[in-house]
Amino acid sequence: MAADIGSASHIGEGEAQAEQDERSALRQDQLHQGHVSRSKSRRHLSVVYSAAGSQTPLSMDRSFPASRLAQKRFMLDRTVQGQIGRMLREIFADVAEEPVPERFLKLLKALEAKEEQP
């Protein structure tokens, strides 16, 4: 359990604004995942797949969208999310893999030394 040190707090975020943003974000997510379908309803799912002739494992996934455009967007989004994740970790690792700067080594040594004084 992380102790709460430092000034108490979190940044004040208006609840109304947060809710609105969340609804809009959910709509965005749904668009990306193709759930907000512009054409085919789920009833036509099996017809679309057998007409296309392919049975990839992905098509068994209930969340995989029916329309071809929505499918494109779905695959595109997965690719983009994967890339976002990789780039985030790379940016973080850039700094996290650097050696500890001298200034902090000195600081810790000084703090330790101060402790040992009578």
Add this chain to the structure above:
Amino acid sequence: MNSASASLKDALLGLIPNLRAFAVSLCGDIERADDLVQETLLKAWNHLDSFEEGTNLRAWLFTILRNTYFSECRRRRREVEDRDGSKAADLSVHPEQPGHLDMQDFRRALDVLPLDQREALVLVGAAGFSYEEAAKISGCAVGTIKSRVNRARSKLTDVLSVNAPHEYGPDAATEAIVARTVGGAR
């Protein structure tokens, strides 16, 4: 008098690079980040006795760091969030290399995300914390973290799609622009 164990102090030393990485993601430049880490280390050292050994030291330190940063921002009356997303809207217009997915574009996009979204995204997507841990560090509900992460990813997806139409296809670029102008992204 600090009675905390030597191994705890070693662990503290070992976590400095991680803290620096988190600090940079919050404040944007390495010099300010290192000042922030310095303050964090001092506070942590002075409160080491209150840390329960065996619990998550990394999360504890991250909490101190972000609380220090957020209260410093309030003290300086700095604009903490780009709430209307106007900076983000300008971002996609000048990619370094049109049609090429660029790390520079990504870094810039990350920097103009609202602070709370960037913090959530970095905690979960870069620093490897769970949603629950990230919620504790940020002092908010798990649902709030999830929605911040979703919004951050959504904005980054928009920016990346517009910057690299050849990689992602014209559909994505058009959709990103429509989403922005029709009032999807704020």
